[in-house]
Amino acid sequence: MADDLLWYDAPARLWTDALPLGNGRLGAMVFGDPLSERLQINESTFWAGGPYRPVNPDAFRYLESVRQLVFDGGYAEAEAMAERHLMAQPIKQMSYQPIGDLHIEFAHAEGVSHYRRALDLDTATATVSYVADGVAFLREAFISPVDGVLVLRLSADRKATINCRIWLNSPQQGEASGSEGSLIFSGTGKPESGITAALHFAFGIRLINSGGVVGRSAKALSVEAADEVLLLLDAATSFKRYDDVSGNPGADITARLEQAHNRGFAPIRHDHVKEHQRLFRAFAIDLGSTAAASLPTDRRIADFASGKDPALAALYVQFGRYLMIASSRPGTQPANLQGIWNAETDPPWGSKYTANINLQMNYWLPAPANLPECIQPLVAMVEELAETGSVVAHRHYRARGWVMHHNTDLWRATGPIDGAKWGLWPTGGAWLMAHLLDLCDYLDDPEAMRRRLFPVAKGAAQFLFDVLVPLPGTDYLVTNPSLSPENVHPHDASICAGPAMDRQLIRDFLGLLRPLAASMGGEDDLVADVDRVLLRIPPDRIGSAGQLQEWLEDWDMQAPEIHHRHVSHLYGLYPSWQINMEDTPELAAAARRSLEIRGDDATGWGIGWRINLWARLRNGNHAFDVLKLLLTPERTYNNMFDAHPPFQIDGNFGGAAGILEMLVQSSPREIHLLPALPYAWQEGSVRGLRVRGGLLLDIDWRNGMPTMVTLSAVRAAVAKLRFGQRTWNVDLGAGERLVLDAIDGFSKATTGSR
Numbered sequence: 001m002a003d004d005l006l007w008y009d010a011p012a013r014l015w016t017d018a019l020p021l022g023n024g025r026l027g028a029m030v031f032g033d034p035l036s037e038r039l040q041i042n043e044s045t046f047w048a049g050g051p052y053r054p055v056n057p058d059a060f061r062y063l064e065s066v067r068q069l070v071f072d073g074g075y076a077e078a079e080a081m082a083e084r085h086l087m088a089q090p091i092k093q094m095s096y097q098p099i100g101d102l103h104i105e106f107a108h109a110e111g112v113s114h115y116r117r118a119l120d121l122d123t124a125t126a127t128v129s130y131v132a133d134g135v136a137f138l139r140e141a142f143i144s145p146v147d148g149v150l151v152l153r154l155s156a157d158r159k160a161t162i163n164c165r166i167w168l169n170s171p172q173q174g175e176a177s178g179s180e181g182s183l184i185f186s187g188t189g190k191p192e193s194g195i196t197a198a199l200h201f202a203f204g205i206r207l208i209n210s211g212g213v214v215g216r217s218a219k220a221l222s223v224e225a226a227d228e229v230l231l232l233l234d235a236a237t238s239f240k241r242y243d244d245v246s247g248n249p250g251a252d253i254t255a256r257l258e259q260a261h262n263r264g265f266a267p268i269r270h271d272h273v274k275e276h277q278r279l280f281r282a283f284a285i286d287l288g289s290t291a292a293a294s295l296p297t298d299r300r301i302a303d304f305a306s307g308k309d310p311a312l313a314a315l316y317v318q319f320g321r322y323l324m325i326a327s328s329r330p331g332t333q334p335a336n337l338q339g340i341w342n343a344e345t346d347p348p349w350g351s352k353y354t355a356n357i358n359l360q361m362n363y364w365l366p367a368p369a370n371l372p373e374c375i376q377p378l379v380a381m382v383e384e385l386a387e388t389g390s391v392v393a394h395r396h397y398r399a400r401g402w403v404m405h406h407n408t409d410l411w412r413a414t415g416p417i418d419g420a421k422w423g424l425w426p427t428g429g430a431w432l433m434a435h436l437l438d439l440c441d442y443l444d445d446p447e448a449m450r451r452r453l454f455p456v457a458k459g460a461a462q463f464l465f466d467v468l469v470p471l472p473g474t475d476y477l478v479t480n481p482s483l484s485p486e487n488v489h490p491h492d493a494s495i496c497a498g499p500a501m502d503r504q505l506i507r508d509f510l511g512l513l514r515p516l517a518a519s520m521g522g523e524d525d526l527v528a529d530v531d532r533v534l535l536r537i538p539p540d541r542i543g544s545a546g547q548l549q550e551w552l553e554d555w556d557m558q559a560p561e562i563h564h565r566h567v568s569h570l571y572g573l574y575p576s577w578q579i580n581m582e583d584t585p586e587l588a589a590a591a592r593r594s595l596e597i598r599g600d601d602a603t604g605w606g607i608g609w610r611i612n613l614w615a616r617l618r619n620g621n622h623a624f625d626v627l628k629l630l631l632t633p634e635r636t637y638n639n640m641f642d643a644h645p646p647f648q649i650d651g652n653f654g655g656a657a658g659i660l661e662m663l664v665q666s667s668p669r670e671i672h673l674l675p676a677l678p679y680a681w682q683e684g685s686v687r688g689l690r691v692r693g694g695l696l697l698d699i700d701w702r703n704g705m706p707t708m709v710t711l712s713a714v715r716a717a718v719a720k721l722r723f724g725q726r727t728w729n730v731d732l733g734a735g736e737r738l739v740l741d742a743i744d745g746f747s748k749a750t751t752g753s754r
Contacts, residue, residue, distance in 0.1 A: 003289070003311060004280075004318050006297045006640060007118035008032075011128075015040070015343050016637035016647060017298075019119040019126045023145040024329030024377075026235060027340035030141050032117035032128040037104040037139070039152070041203055042096075044333040044340050045239035047410040048190045049094035050198020053388070054415040059086045059396040066495075067480045071472050075493035079420050082481060082495060086396070086424060088415025090193040093407055095350035096336055098343050099203050099235045100170030100185055104154075107163040108132040121322045124276040135161045144272040145329060149260045150233040151268055160211060160225040167220040168203065171345050176219040181207045182257075183221060186250060189237075190345065202249040203235035206257045232260045242384055242412040279325050280318075283370040283688040287314045287681045298638040304631040307624075307680050312631060313659055314684075319640050320656030321369045323649060328366075330376040333410065335362045339649040348646050353381075355428035356406040356485035357566065360435050361605060361650040364575060364612070364657040367442040368666070370690045375439060379452070381412070382432050386456040389414040389429060393463050397426075401462030404428035406485060421494045422486050426467060426479060427502050429460045434509035435575070437516070441668075441692045444714045450516050457513050458526060464506060465529050468536075471498060471552075477536040478502075484550050484568050490558035498552050500569035503537050508576050510534050540572060540579070540587055547597055548572075548579075548590040556597070563599045565606040567613065570594060574612045577667050581618060592617050600626050604635045604642040608654025615661040615676040623662050624678035630655045664699070666691035670720040670727070673699060673706055693717030695732075709740040 011033040012018040018029040018040070027042040062085035069078035115130040128139040136157040143150045154162055167183065168176050174187015184204030189197040205221075207214060212226030223229055234256045236249035260268060292300055292309035300312045327339035337358055338351045353359045359378075366374040389402030392414045397403065405416040406425045416423040436453055440446040468477040478498030485501065488494050514530045517523040543554040550556050550569040572578040573591045581588050595613055602610065607630045614623035629635060630651065635643050642651025662676040663686060671691050685700040695717050698710040706723055713732035721728040721740075730738055 003286075003293070003315065004121040005118055006121070006315070006319070007116060008296050008298060008638070009115060011115070011117065012639070016641055016643075017639055019117070019639055020323065020326065020339070020341050020641075021124065021126055021141060021143045021150065022326030022340050023143045023148065024327060024332035024340070026143050026148070026150060027327070028141070028143060028150055029341055029343070030126040030128075032126075032139075034112045034115060034128070034130045034132060034137070035106050035108060037106070037128075039102040039141070039150070039233070040343050041099045041101065041150075041233070041235055042340050042342055043099050043201065043203070043235040043237055045237045045410060046097045046099055046189065046199060046201055046235075047094050048097055048192035048197065049195035049411065050245060051243045051411055052195045052413070053391060054088035054090055054093070054413045054417065055392055055395045056085070056087060056089050056415070057395060060398055062086060063397065067469065070480050070495060070497050073491070075489070075491040075495055078481065079493040079495040082420035082424050086416060086481070087420060088392075088413070088417050088423075090195065091417055091419070092193040093350060093352055093409040093413050093417055094192050094195060094411060095345075095347055096338070096342050096352065096410075097189060097345060098171060099201060100168055100172065102205065102231075102233060103167050103169065105165045110134075121318050122277065122280060123273050124280070124322065124326065133161070137162075142269065142272055143326075144268055145275050146271040147260045147263065147268050148234065148256045151260070151265065151272075152231040152233070153265060154229040154231070156227075159227045162212065162226040162229055163224055164229070165220055165222050166205070166207065166231070168205065170203075172201070174201075178216050178219060178221065180216065181214060181221070183219070184250070184253075198245045200238040200249055201235065202253055203233065204253055204257065206232040206261050208232070208261065230265055232257050239410070242388070242410065276325065279371060279373075280321065283321060283686075285314045285317050285684070285686050287311060287684045297640065301631060301636050301638065301640070302633055305628045307628065310681055310684075313627065313681075316631065316640065317369070317656045317659050320365055320652045321371060323652055324366055324369070324371055324374050327649070328362075328374045328377050330373055332377055334359070334377040334381050335649060335653075337648050337650065348644070348648075350409065353408045354406060355404055355408065355432060356425060357568070357609070358605060358648065358650040360431055360575070361608065361654040363435065363439075363653070365653045365660075367439050368657065368660045368664070368690055370688045370696065372439075372443055372690065375436075378432075379436060379449070381408075382436065382453075382456055384412045385414055385429065385432075386459050388412040390459065397463070397467050399463050399466035401459035401464075401466070402429060402456070403463050404432065421483070421488070424481050424495060425483050425485055427482070427505050430464060430505045430509045433457045433460045434505055434512060437509070437512040442666075442690050442694060444694050446694070451520075454516055454520060457509075457516070458523075461510060461513055461526065461530065464510075465533060468533065471538065474538075475536060476538045477533060478538065478552070485566050487550065487564050487566055487568070488560050489551055489553075489555045490560070496551055498538060500540060500548065500550055501571050504540070504572040504576055504578055506537055507534065507578060542586065542590045545593065545597065546590060547594040548587060550594075556594070562597060563602075565602040567594070567598055567606070567609060570613055574609070574616045574661070580616070580667065582669075588617065601629055603644045603648075604630065604651030605644065605648055605654055607635060608642070608651045608658055611655060611658030612661050615658060616665070618676050620662055620676035620678040623658065623676050624680055627655065627659065660689065664689055664691065664697060668692065670722045671695075671697070673709065673721065673723040674701060674704065677701070677704055691719075693719050695719065705742075706740070707742045711738045713737070
């Protein structure tokens with residue numbers, strides 16, 4: 001589709017100019033230099049270190065002392081004790097690693113003209129075209145989710161004109177070797193934080209030429225006077241599971257490259273495009289278009305704040321969907337802090353999985369954007385975290401079930417890391433379970449997923465039952481020690497008891513778990529524990545400035561970072577529905593006041609969260625103003641990657657989810673059409689937006705008013721549809737469709753089969 005295109009009139013200068021490709025497992029960044037091409041390669045299971053269990057055998061001995069210090073108001077002393085005695089060993093987790101690079105050096109005697117590079121989101125293909133020496137050259141690159149390999153085709157409009165030298169290198173320990181038409185680089189990962197490197201890796205290429213001559217030196221291939229060159233690339237590691245590194249990466253890539261070699265370019269590309277479009281074309285968005293849409297993408301980002309390029313916001317949504325498809329497919333690892341794209345051996349924050357917002361934000365988009373199968377890697381991760389987290393729960397807390405703190409890695413580490421100021425937060429598992437249980441409502445078969453999740457959800461609840469403690473002088477139960485990620489309160493510490501986010505998370509999680517537990521049968525004790533605990537969670541509180549309190553105490557206005565990037569205490573407004581305009585208007589007003597105090601500008605992902613929050617408050621114009629902060633060169637790189645800075649992919653996913661939240665909100669009570677539509681988007685359409693009940697929604701609007709709405713049911717569904725003050729009750733059987741159009745004042749309805 002012509003609108004789903006990123007394009008540029010110059011090659012990538014920086015890594016954040018390059019264009020991303022991926023199939024969930026294998027990733028590449030394509031630079032597009034006409035003289036010296038570079039493809040930087042990642043594989044989703046290539047991390048530092050190896051299987052390890054970061055526990056502290058002495059932690060439980062000091063837990064009660066830290067709790068008492070917190071309750072006594074000795075916060076700084078409690079944090080110092082926690083730093084010495086409660087943190088995991090080692091205190092740092094492992095980092096995501098780059099595999100290496102494919103380099104191609106071209107021989108062009110004359111200068112280059114008519115240069116263009118592009119990423120077609122609809123076909124998941126990166127192209128580079130230019131004219132040199134009077135010849136038009138073309139490069140096409142994609143990573144097939146079917147054949148599992150990267151394909152790069154070099155072609156020209158004149159025979160015998162492709163001349164190049166090809167080699168591999170890597171920042172890792174290893175060496176390259178070659179045979180006729182092939183190169184392979186084999187090596188090992190890096191040790192980190194005292195954990196021995198356990199992974200072996202290999203990446204290699206197979207060259208197929210039409211015409212010309214292929215030569216080989218010890219570590220490079222050369223091509224002279226070819227008509228066309230096809231390069232097949234793959235990478236693999238010895239990772240099989242977080243506790244099993246017995247794989248054979250060399251055999252894996254040899255098998256895939258051989259299969260791809262036998263199939264050839266045309267069938268590989270056909271199957272790649274078909275499979276990609278099965279997901280990508282399940283959704284479409286149009287917010288209008290202006291002359292700005294014809295400009296190179298970097299120019300559009302620089303100019304977006306003018307408010308005259310609505311198509312760039314639509315492209316941002318589709319780019320987010322593209323990144324999700326490329327970095328989180330069933331059978332692969334979940335998208336990490338950078339999806340699957342990372343060029344650094346010491347990446348920012350280890351390019352890990354940060355579960356105090358960033359990991360969850362990565363998965364705000366796939367449900368509404370009609371990519372439910374992309375959630376599968378997160379489900380698989382949580383099942384493994386329940387295994388490793390049970391060890392930490394027992395050793396650190398003497399608790400049943402399992403715990404996850406604020407970070408994990410490939411090895412499914414769950415202990416408190418980085419320091420007590422950031423890591424001593426015990427509700428990461430509760431958030432993941434609340435998130436996944438809520439997502440079930442969007443699925444075609446929600447009961448199957450709920451039943452799959454039940455064992456790990458039960459374990460996460462058992463941990464909470466065992467670690468919640470009475471708040472002195474009250475009948476309430478609170479977490480202690482905990483913190484409000486990653487903020488510092490006025491007592492020169494982060495450590496505290498019962499922060500707002502913990503209370504909201506526990507209410508959501510246990511509220512979603514209760515009906516599931518009741519439906520399972522034989523879980524009377526679990527249901528009784530849920531009922532007992534839910535009654536004793538402290539309610540949200542409004543502070544002296546009219547704000548929603550971040551802590552049990554009214555500390556917000558004295559906190560050192562009043563404009564902090566995290567807005568953890570507003571979880572209840574988004575992604576939760578605990579705070580909303582109808583049922584809790586006073587709390588919604590307090591949340592708005594907190595947003596005003598905190599400010600709109602933040603890190604890239606922080607801005608993405610704020611877009612969603614303002615959308616929930618139904619202030620579309622303000623949400624659009626915040627979006628304009630996100631889509632600027634300060635927060636969006638030339639290749640549309642989110643700038644924390646540096647690059648973090650959660651801002652892409654959170655910002656895209658925020659745009660959809662402005663257009664449609666699917667709450668447990670109703671489907672609200674155009675609840676936060678900004679003035680800038682008075683005409684538009686969306687196709688294939690997924691809402692609760694497993695329903696698919698199509699909507700067209702003009703002058704800010706819906707002109708056609710279609711709801712299609714995969715399964716039987718009952719819902720309420722709302723626009724403004726008007727509502728429609730929807731009752732559809734599986735396979736049925738409801739259409740509302742503008743005839744007779746937007747009231748005509750017809751029902752029939754899809």
